[in-house]
Structures are given as structure tokens and as C-alpha cells.
Amino acid sequence: MKEIDSRRSVRKYQVKPIEKEKLDQILESARLAPSGSNTQPWHFIIVESEEMKEKLAAADHNQHWMTTAPLFIVCVADSRSRLPETEHVVLDEHSPEPELKQIIRDTAIAIEHILLEAEHLGLATCWTAWFEQKDVRPILGIPEDKYVCGIITLGYGDETPNQRPRRALSEMVRYEKW
């Protein structure tokens, strides 16, 4: 609960590199995430070059603040974990394949592990996803049968945002029936 409570989306970072052991531990937390039928559809691309960060931020609705983070983790869901023949399948925001929902669901769990483990290690993150597949995939050479679920900024935070509002439990919890 401690990290769940203290985590914030941080949009300003210090110019301070991330220790390799910390990055490895964050990635390990994602590796251990649960997934439907244990399919583990996730892949992670670590991006540190200024050139690539600039391109990704531009494709991600020109969110230039992202480039203050020393590192991005691009989180990709792989349809091959569920569909054997996807070489010629193009997955995007409009794809009807039910498997797409499953791989996005599972990769989202792994991403939340990343956010919480980063918080545990004193690092800050922001999940960003204000992009279209067609704009992000070519930058990193990601095949069209893979789906980018988020670009996570990671670094030491340089702002301490207040807790953002949440709906009350009484609005979302029901007992015994809808």
C-alpha cells in the first residue's frame, strides 16, 4: 500500500542517471507479473538516446516534457503469444482481434509493476500513451503485429505532485450484485 499510495505521475525529472541495478530490478518486477494462461506477452525496449527520446516524445502528442527523463521503457504486447500466425497481421487501435485485448490487459499489469517497483526504489515514472501505433512503431522498428501499450518515462523526479483525486469506494464497490 505504501508505494501504491505515494506513487504519482511525474512529468519533470532530474539530470541524474538511473543505476543499472535499479533498472534491472524494475524490469524483474515486470517479468514476474501475472498473465492469462501465463502467456507473458510483454517486451520492453529501453531507450536512452536523446535522438530516440525526442522522436518518441514527438510521436506521443509532442509531450516534450518526456525528454527530461533519462530513460524510457517502451512496453510492447506481442500477439504471437496467443496467435500463432501473425506475420501478416497488422494490429492497431481498430483491430477486431479479441486476442489484442488480452495481450494489452496482460502487458498493462506488467507496466503497473514497473510503476510501483520504481516508486519503491525512489524513482519516478509516468505512463504515456497519447500516440497511434503507426507513429511509434516505425521509430523503433517494431513489427506491425506488435502493439505498443505505453511509453514509460523513468528517472529521479524533480517535482512532487499532490495526490490526484480518485472516486470514492462507495461509488465503485457493490455487494452481491451490480
Ligand SMILES: Cc1cc2nc3c(=O)[nH]c(=O)nc-3n(C[C@H](O)[C@H](O)[C@H](O)COP(=O)(O)O)c2cc1C
Ligand atoms: C494508460 C495511461 C495512459 C496515460 N497517458 C498519459 C500521457 O500520455 N501523458 C501524461 O502526461 N499522462 C498520462 N497518463 C497519466 C495519467 O494522466 C495519470 O495516471 C492520472 O492523471 C492520475 O494521476 P497519478 O498517476 O499521479 O495518480 C496515463 C496514464 C495511463 C494509465
